Amino acid sequence: MTSDLDFSTFLAAPDAEVAAIAPATAIVAFGGTRRSAALAGVDRMSPAYMPWLRAGMLNCFDLLFRHGVRHIIAPLAIGKHLAEAGSMRAQLIGALDWGFAGAEALADYRRHEWRVRLIGTESVPELVSTGERLRAETTSSDVPTLWFSVCPDPEASLAAVLHTAAQSGARTRDQAVRALYGEAIPLATLLLGFGKPVFSYDLVPPLLAGRLQCYWMQRPGYALDQPMLRMVLYDYAYTRRTGSGTDRGGRYAGIGAQRAAWETDWVLGVGVPLGGFWFPAPFGGLVEQSVELDEEGGRG
Amino acid sequence: MQLPDLTTFLDSPRADVAALAPQTAIVSVNGTRRSAALAGVTPHTDAYAEWSRQGMLAYMDLLFGHGIRNVFAAAVIAPNMIEFAHYRERFLGWIAHGLAGQHALADYARRGWRVRISGADAIPELQNAAETLVAATPDRWEHTLWWTVTPSDDAPWDAVLSAGARTRAEAIRALYGEDIPLATMFISFGKPIVIYDLIPPLLVDRLQCYWIMRPGYRLDEPMLRHILYDYAYTRKTGSGPSWSERYANLGIQRGAWSTQAVLGVGQRMGPFWYPVPFPQAEDLR
Numbered sequence: 329m330t331s332d333l334d335f336s337t338f339l340a341a342p343d344a345e346v347a348a349i350a351p352a353t354a355i356v357a358f359g360g361t362r363r364s365a366a367l368a369g370v371d372r373m374s375p376a377y378m379p380w381l382r383a384g385m386l387n388c389f390d391l392l393f394r395h396g397v398r399h400i401i402a403p404l405a406i407g408k409h410l411a412e413a414g415s416m417r418a419q420l421i422g423a424l425d426w427g428f429a430g431a432e433a434l435a436d437y438r439r440h441e442w443r444v445r446l447i448g449t450e451s452v453p454e455l456v457s458t459g460e461r462l463r464a465e466t467t468s469s470d471v472p473t474l475w476f477s478v479c480p481d482p483e484a485s486l487a488a489v490l491h492t493a494a495q496s497g498a499r500t501r502d503q504a505v506r507a508l509y510g511e512a513i514p515l516a517t518l519l520l521g522f523g524k525p526v527f528s529y530d531l532v533p534p535l536l537a538g539r540l541q542c543y544w545m546q547r548p549g550y551a552l553d554q555p556m557l558r559m560v561l562y563d564y565a566y567t568r569r570t571g572s573g574t575d576r577g578g579r580y581a582g583i584g585a586q587r588a589a590w591e592t593d594w595v596l597g598v599g600v601p602l603g604g605f606w607f608p609a610p611f612g613g614l615v616e617q618s619v620e621l622d623e624e625g626g627r628g
Numbered sequence: 629m630q631l632p633d634l635t636t637f638l639d640s641p642r643a644d645v646a647a648l649a650p651q652t653a654i655v656s657v658n659g660t661r662r663s664a665a666l667a668g669v670t671p672h673t674d675a676y677a678e679w680s681r682q683g684m685l686a687y688m689d690l691l692f693g694h695g696i697r698n699v700f701a702a703a704v705i706a707p708n709m710i711e712f713a714h715y716r717e718r719f720l721g722w723i724a725h726g727l728a729g730q731h732a733l734a735d736y737a738r739r740g741w742r743v744r745i746s747g748a749d750a751i752p753e754l755q756n757a758a759e760t761l762v763a764a765t766p767d768r769w770e771h772t773l774w775w776t777v778t779p780s781d782d783a784p785w786d787a788v789l790s791a792g793a794r795t796r797a798e799a800i801r802a803l804y805g806e807d808i809p810l811a812t813m814f815i816s817f818g819k820p821i822v823i824y825d826l827i828p829p830l831l832v833d834r835l836q837c838y839w840i841m842r843p844g845y846r847l848d849e850p851m852l853r854h855i856l857y858d859y860a861y862t863r864k865t866g867s868g869p870s871w872s873e874r875y876a877n878l879g880i881q882r883g884a885w886s887t888q889a890v891l892g893v894g895q896r897m898g899p900f901w902y903p904v905p906f907p908q909a910e911d912l913r
Contacts (some may be wrong), residue, residue: 360885366875367885405633415912482834486796493789501785524863525837527814527822527893532678535785535827542820542837543892548885556888563893568819579899580665586897590659590843591668594903596820596891598839598858600911601631603881604874606865608891612903 338562347396349565355401357531360524364549378427384550386434393472401475410480421454429458434465436617438543451484482529542580631861638853646695651809654700656826657814661842684844692771704777705825720753728757742769747777784824819890883912893904
């Protein structure tokens with residue numbers, strides 16, 4: 329299939345035009361917020377940390393919603409965070425409640441006209457009231473919805489599905505989604521993660537993953553910017569649509585010229601250590617072919 | 629903790645590598661027609677079937693030989709059932725023969741593999757093949773190859789939810805007839821896509837995901853060992869330098885952590901998708 333827009337035109341297109349090809353639901357599993365804070369010179373223990381984090385998050389989600397995503401599923405706290413006990417846990421719960429459902433946060437959601445929900449609280453009872461407050465305070469319908477999730481471990485996420493199915497009698501995924509979340513939610517078709525390519529039920533609510541096109545950025549925290557998002561959406565909407573509208577027999581006619589590309593031993597997902605962190609192993613690609621493709625405007 | 633030397637790891641005996649391999653891996657082998665075209669083999673011929681069979685056996689031998697005990701591999705996914713809807717009977721007959729025909733049974737027996745088809749309840753044409761494989765279970769086995777077949781997008785979850793189980797362990801026993809260690813590795817090909825046709829929903833643990841760019845069954849031992857090294861060591865970042873050391877040196881890595889490069893973004897190469905280059909961390913200062 330040939331794309332309707334070349335890459336440069338797509339990068340400069342109005343948001344509304346890009347929105348037409350965006351997924352209805354995206355899972356946005358960013359990480360590395362400590363790393364991001366350290367790079368920005370923000371002390372995680374200082375009062376400035378949470379406002380700084382929240383501002384970055386709001387910008388990031390606003391960017392996604394402006395580009396046509398209707399539902400964002402975003403893990404707020406997962407196993408390693410929720411494994412804390414005692415006063416550390418109480419401090420975390422308090423920070424989550426204030427940071428994502430406090431007065432300032434609610435004002436932000438109203439200003440943006442977002443509906444916000446918190447899922448997974450069946451496993452984190454201290455946050456049930458936080459979820460209820462969000463439900464009561466962000467009631468608009470037919471507006472973008474931000475689904476924050478909390479999950480102490482991947483097992484809890486699947487346990488909630490099975491428990492709900494047993495309680496409600498749900499026998500299909502649609503029924504189970506309605507029983508668990510109270511409404512139908514389009515399945516997610518975009519996963520935008522950070523760092524290592526991992527798929528796990530603490531990041532991805534099991535029932536909501538559709539045919540997930542996956543991407544992992546390497547900027548820690550909420551550092552997604554518009555060019556990066558558009559690069560991802562171009563790939564999602566156009567570059568990956570390789571199977572449709574193409575004569576199958578004709579696809580292989582020129583494959584001999586691509587032999588070197590299909591014999592590479594590079595593996596997407598293999599990394600190298602970088603100062604105690606994981607970083608993707610470099611991939612040189614195929615310089616000559618890349619140049620040709622750039623000239624044709626085929627790059628995504 | 630210092631990471632073990634990669635070169636030593638690549639040359640170490642298989643038994644050493646096997647000690648840190650996952651018990652269960654999910655694999656997705658795609659691009660077999662592309663691979664055949666590169667090898668000069670014409671798809672949908674007898675020669676193609678034989679060539680594919682040999683490739684599959686070598687591929688599974690490689691995985692089992694490195695310590696993986698359960699391999700889940702998709703034999704039929706929902707898009708196949710759409711693509712071959714007009715030839716359903718012939719397509720499924722070909723699949724049944726490939727998975728549980730005489731040659732296949734002999735291959736499995738020679739290797740001592742136990743083989744199962746999961747999902748055949750939803751595809752009646754494959755039930756005989758599934759039963760044939762159960763009947764052919766060897767007396768002693770260490771490795772199980774689980775072929776999964778999925779007739780529709782909804783089938784994997786419909787099966788899970790219809791089991792009426794209250795826990796994952798119960799559901800696994802209901803669907804697979806036994807306990808199975810959860811999968812912690814996914815090896816696929818080409819575009820980074822995750823769908824439940826490929827990853828059985830009940831078996832997903834924290835899946836470390838890898839996509840090779842060689843089509844078909846052309847994963848080789850050095851590539852697999854690089855993957856296993858990454859899986860066992862490089863990704864265990866919490867066990868490296870101390871907390872304070874990791875963050876103290878962050879400034880000199882600023883370029884790497886500011887890159888706009890995104891894993892998963894590709895370019896067109898002819899009618900196919902291919903990853904764009906990814907910069908080296910040291911070049912991003």
